[in-house]
Amino acid sequence: MSRFPIKKVAVLGAGVMGAQIAAHLVNVKVQVVLFDLKAKEGPANGITAKAIANLKKLKPAPLGVAEDADLIQQANYDDHLEQLKDCDLVIEAIAERMDWKLDLYKKIAPFVAPHALVASNTSGLSITKLSEALPEEIKPRFCGIHFFNPPRYMYLVELINTPTTRPEALDQLEAFVTTSLGKGVVRAKDTPNFIANRVGIAGMLGIIGETAKFGLTYDVVDDLTGKRLGRASSGTFRTADVVGLDTMAHVVKTLQDNLSLETDPFYGSYGTPPVLAKLLEMGNLGQKAKAGFFKKVGRDILRFDMASGNYVAGGEKADEVYGRMLQRPAAERLALLRNSEGPQGQFLWAVLRNSFHYAAVHLQTIAETARDVDLAMRWGFGMQQGPFELWQEAGWLTVANWIQEDIAAGKALSNAPLPDWVFKGPVAEAGGVHTAEGSWNPSTSKFVARHALPVYARQLFPEKISGHTQGLGLGGSFETAGKTLHEDKAIRLWTLDDQIIIASIKTKMHAISPEVSEGLARAVDMAEKDYAGVVIWSGDEPFSAGADLQAMLPGFMMGGAGAINKMEKALQQVMLKIRYANVPVVSAVRGLALGGGCELAVHSARRVVAMESYIGLVEVGVGLVPGAGGLTYIARRAAENAALSTHKDLLPFLTEGFTAAAMAKVGTSALESRKLGYLLDSDVIVPNKDELLFVALNEAKAMAAGGYRAPHKRQFLVAGRNGKATIQGQLVNMRDGGFISQHDFHIASLIAGVVTGGDVDNGTLVTEEYLMSLERKAFCSLLENAKTQERIMGMLSTGKPVRN
Known part of the structure; x- marks a missing residue:
């Protein structure tokens, strides 16, 4: 497949989805022009202008940096259709009305560039019917694309072809969506609601029905169907509130309008549940209406009571016996639930049985393989495992027989039997639908490997499907891949190519313990002797949640602050060893890089960072100051930036870094982390998390091939006691105004003292080692402070910061 560069994208429709798709395109540096109707009053682009302005206010934020909203070009259909000729991809994202979409296609068709791909963002309309309004020359370049809301954060994108879609067009779009937009692509068949919404919404309808059948409350069901069940932490009813009950009702209506008992044996379960109809009638559409299945009143969460039509006290939890059952291995878990006599256990078995039954019956009509269903449910509905994965892990034929028994007994949602391929042939012989060869395709009766597109060569260790390794990057697990050079309980040092050492931290939350520090130092020593560089990459999130406080406690109890x-x-010396290594050390950051994790990243020669990474110095939350060189980094970078400016006052360059550390600011995207100074312009931001290692390894190799040398050790200027006095004056105002506590004031004053260089004159030259000694002194003094000890113990016991 030849490379198909998409430089500019047109998004048609400035509604909720269209505007947020445009925002995400800006996040990944793709030029975008956003179209909508011409305003009847005021500026011609008033509709798009309002939508773009609203992007800055939305939560969760659709933009990595709010001011990037200004990069979205505004247009309307009456004046600017000529601009479509410059676009390589056109995404239509107007309201879910077939007639409106068809009218728009006729209008834009003469202006679409002859090479451009055209895609309709729809959650369930027929892509084939939509294509019929297009001229013959566009049909081969047209397909469906289904982003999940919110587009920046939801990993799943479904692509849907039509009988006339050229295969290369879909391949080109999949490559762009995967590597440039950072998404996980699943190809769906052109059926109502495609894969994720078809299975997911049917599952939610089933849960609502089973909830009523077993007489359970919504809060208990959410407790049972959230993290305990390996699903999104918001459970079922809270998820419905977040999505919007009107949105859910729309997807349900798509099933009702486009299916029948003749085409879908589960059609009888697609009726609008009475409770959903009642809430819609009341205008209680969920989170956006501040009331749905749940309603927040002050600090209390109330739940809707269908019998009375009112909201009543919520917060009820599930019986803990079922929580313990859900922690058991899959086979034992499902057996315990199926044989349970209590309503909560029977409910859970019914929910799982229904999901297995539905997925098996519909697999052939909605997806190419079982892998597509499992990935769609993981990426679109937050499941840890898709239905086929869990079924296979629990024992394929045993569970299949249980399901069939329930169908025969009339307990299932439909009397449709499981397909023959479940019980006989290759699936039964293999013990499931996922094998080393690939995943089951019922249309061809074969196990099929993942699409072998060139873009997937960049994903060395993508998410694994249980039992399926064929065609997934290098195959196998990163924990055992390559050649191990050193391994202990805290870290593994290994290589894929005998050029770059990969350092993978193994501690919980990848916390930096003394053993991790030793391992990182060992990696640098080994690389300087025999390798071209080091990449710090631990396979999954987080990069590192910081220093291991629990590992410090025994030392503090025995030896005190000394x-x-x-x-x-010792930790600071490791950071300096990384910074001044004779080979490039690249931090491959994904997820949280907090405290010591942030310090490890900023001392590396380069950072390769997944877009959704959250970086910051957060030690204030546990009553401490950064102690592994974080404050030294802030002071040094301020001096370096000031040296490049004609402005000779150092303090303005120091203010943002000081504020970030003192207020424990965390960059809520890689883009914002760059703005805070934790990433440099030379660092690389990678949209797709699964490409992180590939890019980091290539960065390290390129740096080494370019003759990388460590930076010179230099002294640098500090602001001194006068700079500290200026900062402290502002802190006094914040304390006296009630914005920070006395202890916050004390910690911030210590931070100010370090970043300004202590009791020295303005303009004094200092070394990193000198500032690090000030860090240690401040850090250790706080450890002996009772209020800091309260914060540390509170964090260790509850995981939440204590404000004192």
């Missing part, structure tokens, strides 16, 4: 001073100094 013992911690020694540990901190």
